[in-house]
Amino acid sequence: MLDASPPDARPFICRFAPSPNGRLHLGHAFSALVNADAARRLSGTFLLRMEDIDATRCRPDYEQAIRDDLAWLGVTPDAPPRRQSEHFADYAAALARLEGMGLVYPAFESRSDIARAVSEQETATSRPAPRDPDGAPLYPFPRTAMADRERQARRAAGAPFVLRLDMAAALAAAGGPLSWQEAEGAPEGPLRTVPADPAQWGDVVLARKDVPTSYHLSVVVDDAIQGITHVIRGMDLFHATSVHMLLQRLLGLPAPVYHHHRLILDASGHKLSKSNAAVSLAALRAAGATPEDIRRRLGLAEPAYPTPST
Ligand code: GLU
DSSP states (O other): OOSOOOOOOOOHHHHHHEOOOSSHHHHHHHHHHHHHHHHTTTEEEEEEOOOOOOOTTOOOHHHHHHHHHHHHOOOOOOOOOEGGOOHHHHHHHHHHHHHHHHHHEOOOOOHHHHHHHHHHHHHEEESSBBBBHHHHHOOOOOOSSSSSHHHHHHHHHTTOEEEEOHHHHHHHHHSSOOOEEEEETTTTOOOEEEOGGGGGSSSSEESSSSSSSHHHHHHHHHHHHOOOOOOEEEGGTTTHHHHHHHHHHHOOOOOOOEEEEOOOTTSSSOOOOOOOGGBBBBHHHTTOHHHHHHHHTTOOOOOOOHHHHH
8 A cells, every 4th residue: 555644754742841830931932832833833743741840839820820821822732731740650660760770869968068068179179160051060979978878778767868860870871872863943953963961960869858850850751751752942951951861761761852942031131030020921911912922022923834634
């Protein structure tokens, strides 16, 4: 039988993954629209994910507001949202697998212990301590600073802890260089291979005593479970992709294509923040802006969606 499928019949599944801890602003609108427009243009699927693992900051009324803002923009997900807070068992399973591989250890230093060690190190060496791509100092203690047996005893005794990835051991277990495919210019643009360098993040936190996952862990688990083929998100997460490549390799998860889009900046060149009410969609809408005005302000053309064939 003749194969009647078009030349590129691979599915296209993307997602917008906001945290419901505030109102959406123009930067979120841009990301949501780039995702939804690509799904429409490429006859793909657009999914919504609520990244709500932080129960102290995320609220159901923010989730509703996000859904209302998206509907107003004309962005309609093709399925009900996946809420991370409803899937802790999935992340726990991934974490248990990494722990079983000996790649995760409990660490007990508080934020101020870490800050003190970093500043002592800077004083002793007269040089800035090594920092991650977001500018935060790397975790300054080696895993070997405490015997594994003592770590487990303290954890069992109920001490507060975070679970860290042993980066050196994880890189060894990954068994070779890591890279990802970055779509240039547009989600369907030409692919460039980007070498991943997870070591620049040091021993990242994968879970906390009271939150059994982290952004890095849940994002790779969810992208796999939701069958995401194209991760379309802001440039601010470009370097985090290195960590995601490592976790995907260790957990045997498929690697989507990535497209990191430009960021929407304020007049002084800074990334927009949820605390800046002036750029919230709600405020712009209340001031009379239409969804077309938002698109124009973001430099997005009107969507020219193909008419569905019958
Ligand atoms: N939840 C993340 C954010 O709001 C986005 C995560 C992602 O797209 O990978 O910045």
